[in-house]
Amino acid sequence: MPRVTIKEIARRAGVSKGAVSYALNGQPGVSDATRARVLKVAEELEWVPNRAARMLSAARSETFGLVLARTAKTLSEEPFYMGFIGGVESVLSTKGYALTIQVVPDLETEMAAYRKWSAERRVDAVIVVDLRVDDPRVPLLQKLELPALVVGDKSLAGGLTCVWTDSTTAMTEAVEHIAELGHQRIARVAGPPEHGHVWMRGQAFAAAADRLGLTGTVVHTDFSGDEGASVTRQLMTSGPDRPTAVIYDNDLMAVAGLGVIHELGLAVPDDVTIIAWDDSTLCRITHPTLSAMSHDVVEYGGRVAHHLFELLDGAEPAAHLNSTPKLQIRGSSGPPPA
Amino acid sequence: MPRVTIKEIARRAGVSKGAVSYALNGQPGVSDATRARVLKVAEELEWVPNRAARMLSAARSETFGLVLARTAKTLSEEPFYMGFIGGVESVLSTKGYALTIQVVPDLETEMAAYRKWSAERRVDAVIVVDLRVDDPRVPLLQKLELPALVVGDKSLAGGLTCVWTDSTTAMTEAVEHIAELGHQRIARVAGPPEHGHVWMRGQAFAAAADRLGLTGTVVHTDFSGDEGASVTRQLMTSGPDRPTAVIYDNDLMAVAGLGVIHELGLAVPDDVTIIAWDDSTLCRITHPTLSAMSHDVVEYGGRVAHHLFELLDGAEPAAHLNSTPKLQIRGSSGPPPA
Known part of the structure; x- marks a missing residue:
């Protein structure tokens, strides 16, 4: 039973489709007993409000997007990305949000992904990484009005919200x-x-x-x-x-x-x-x-997620300085050979 | 211009909304010149078929889902998951697919995510990891008819497609x-x-x-x-x-x-x-x-993605043995102290 319809709930509960709709939407027009019966049937059938219908009324996707124009190997090898994604998820998991990751070969494909995600309302906002000098993604995201947070220096962020290190x-x-x-x-x-x-x-x-x-x-x-x-x-x-x-x-x-x-x-x-x-x-x-x-790269990812939620809540674009990397001296430092 | 409508394309192209619809859907009923003009305007406006509308006609989401009932820290620390996700993405990236990852505190929340993703058609299929003995996710996914691939032993997979190591x-x-x-x-x-x-x-x-x-x-x-x-x-x-x-x-x-x-x-x-x-x-x-x-954990992830695409193409559920881990002897092996 992959798709539960209002009709099916109505049939099983022995009421009209209208009564099901009132009951599920918490509106008046049905008795408490009918409402309870409808909700019970809906629960038994694993009913969830249809996403497509909800999207048409502009509900949020509860998903952020991250496109990586690097090799997939980066994800398995680069400790920065592992730490960063873990940090992002540490905040998303407290809000029931998901992170959609797409790996693409180049910036052109990355921009196509933003166009698609924006038009299809697949994500509420995106995290943009590996910022370039004169980055073409900045004007595109502004044009699309897709909420975006740029991980990179404020001098390159073109007025988008950014989180940067010095x-x-x-x-x-x-x-x-x-x-x-x-x-x-x-x-x-x-x-x-x-x-x-x-x-x-x-x-x-x-x-x-x-x-x-x-x-x-x-x-x-x-x-x-x-x-x-x-x-x-x-x-x-x-x-x-x-x-x-x-x-x-x-x-x-x-x-x-x-x-x-x-x-x-x-x-x-x-x-x-x-x-x-x-x-x-x-x-x-x-x-x-x-x-x-x-x-602290994990904390960096967490900060980015935090500022994304602020953006969704209507925060003005801003540049946030994350901690500046500090020298940690260990065994690989020494004077030059004599 | 976050949302481009047919009406707007019609206005700019100087044709009727019906003509725009014929042109964009590749149907007869408009001249080649009109079709070309409409497509040019649509491209200029970054028009993409509305996802919600497409979803109602059961198009694919071009996304797979992965829920992790572990801490977010796992993602930043556990080489298995980063290798595995990198391997999955290495195959997804060749097909323009994305991977949606959600970190949840427990199996109950994981199952709620599957119900939601299924009802809202958010993903075409899911990858299920950390398989348990008598895993409640197996009957749920069967009930939801959400295509699923289980990473784990075939004796625990309850007939779902699985990829396992010995x-x-x-x-x-x-x-x-x-x-x-x-x-x-x-x-x-x-x-x-x-x-x-x-x-x-x-x-x-x-x-x-x-x-x-x-x-x-x-x-x-x-x-x-x-x-x-x-x-x-x-x-x-x-x-x-x-x-x-x-x-x-x-x-x-x-x-x-x-x-x-x-x-x-x-x-x-x-x-x-x-x-x-x-x-x-x-x-x-x-x-x-x-x-x-x-x-080879990266290859393991790639195999899983490969079998997911097979599932979408109508493959029957099957158990696939991935390579069995082999002993690699290095410096930490030696006889016990005398």
């Missing part, structure tokens, strides 16, 4: 830590340059290296462990002037880089200092443990 | 490995006893320990790292007859257990042998690396 302050702290240890040649294993936070960290890295008189190398990747490993191999086999300290844009690449460094017969931190970014559990279970720019 | 064979292999190393006292840090696969592993553990003349202790947890750690502490401080080998029901508890063992000043594997379960990346980056019952 990449500039964090990267400056990371470079200063390496300079204080005495390193001269440092590298940065970065995500794709078109990502806003990658770009901002890059500006801060260059400025701090310049100010402190360090030689800085930047290599861009797709954030995957595989590319983190291959780029680390290139850097470590680049000759006598190889960098003696590496800052990674996430934990996954740092752990993969550590594996490659060990494979090459080099030691951390005696030969190379490593700094990870985000500071998931991974950083605390490697040997040596990894220094990292640390923030 | 827990009995895998656990027997784990216990035999420990016996061959020479251990006499072994422990099992298990998930909740009401979970079907936990129960089946328990039967196999008891049978193998008995056959091989080992003393076996079983402690149940909620699968979390926190409980994995506290239970390991109890076991390791239980006196001179403490177990010298521990089999964990997941990787997370094994990694947490390793940390506690090190804290207590004991060595792995010199004082204790550790076997993890699932074999995510975690097992390869700890020191020492962890022996594990290994299977």
Whole structure:
């Protein structure tokens, strides 16, 4: 019995369809005894108000949407996304909301998903991640009037509500830590340059290296462990002037880089200092443990969900600073080789 | 312009509403020129067929559902779920499908979600995890006629399509490995006893320990790292007859257990042998690396998604054996202390 109709309830309760409608909608026009009988039958039949009918009257979907223009592998490997989604769900679960996740190959497909979700009222709001410089998703979402919260810097959010972390302050702290240890040649294993936070960290890295008189190398990747490993191999086999300290844009690449460094017969931190970014559990279970720019990613996801509910309640667009990543010094930090 | 109506398209294209309807539905009754003009206007306005209207005609939602009656923390910490969800999405993304995830406190709330999703046609099918003995979700899903795929043993699936791994064979292999190393006292840090696969592993553990003349202790947890750690502490401080080998029901508890063992000043594997379960990346980056019952969880998720699409295409219910976890011997395996 996949679809329970008012007609069926009326038949079983031995009353008219009109009486069922009054009873189920809590309206006057039926006796208490009839109302009780109708409700009992409806319950036995697992009756629930028809979603399609409710949607036509603009009810909420009680669902938020998240489109990821990354590989599905990201979900299984990237501790940031695991932590972030767990944090979002920790708030959604207290309100009976669901999170719909769609993995797409590119931004074009991501934008098509927003058009579809908006037109079909599939979600009440969306979370937009991996914000770009001049991001085409921002004007689209404004045009669609689909409530949206952007995870990224306010300078890129185009007036949409955003939750951001201060990449500039964090990267400056990371470079200063390496300079204080005495390193001269440092590298940065970065995500794709078109990502806003990658770009901002890059500006801060260059400025701090310049100010402190360090030689800085930047290599861009797709954030995957595989590319983190291959780029680390290139850097470590680049000759006598190889960098003696590496800052990674996430934990996954740092752990993969550590594996490659060990494979090459080099030691951390005696030969190379490593700094990870985000500071998931991974950083605390490697040997040596990894220094990292640390923030609470689960709490970050929870904050995002919290501000989404505020948006639905009519809050004006605003920029919310989440905690800025702080340096957590562990076993992978040391002076450069003599 | 959140909602584009036929009326608005008609106004802008300078034709009747009927003509717009014919043009958008690909029916005869309008000239090619009119059809082209209507489609162009519809595209400019980001028009998409109204979901609610389409749902009333029983179109598919292009969404699968997954309810997790675990804590949201599970999503951020448990490598099994992130690997599994990544695997599901790897197949869904090739078909433009989304996955709706809802985290709920208990089975009652999980069943309420299925009733709602079914009545409101929110999902085309659901993935049911953490199958129990005499699981009340099985008869509910049959009654709702909501297509469902159960992740769990066929003996518990009540005739629903299931994808299962052979827990009995895998656990027997784990216990035999420990016996061959020479251990006499072994422990099992298990998930909740009401979970079907936990129960089946328990039967196999008891049978193998008995056959091989080992003393076996079983402690149940909620699968979390926190409980994995506290239970390991109890076991390791239980006196001179403490177990010298521990089999964990997941990787997370094994990694947490390793940390506690090190804290207590004991060595792995010199004082204790550790076997993890699932074999995510975690097992390869700890020191020492962890022996594990290994299977490809990402591929498991992909298989589940594949069989879901088969179900939608009208496949008969069936039980599919996924790969059985195989022992992967690493640095945490060794003989008992002398």
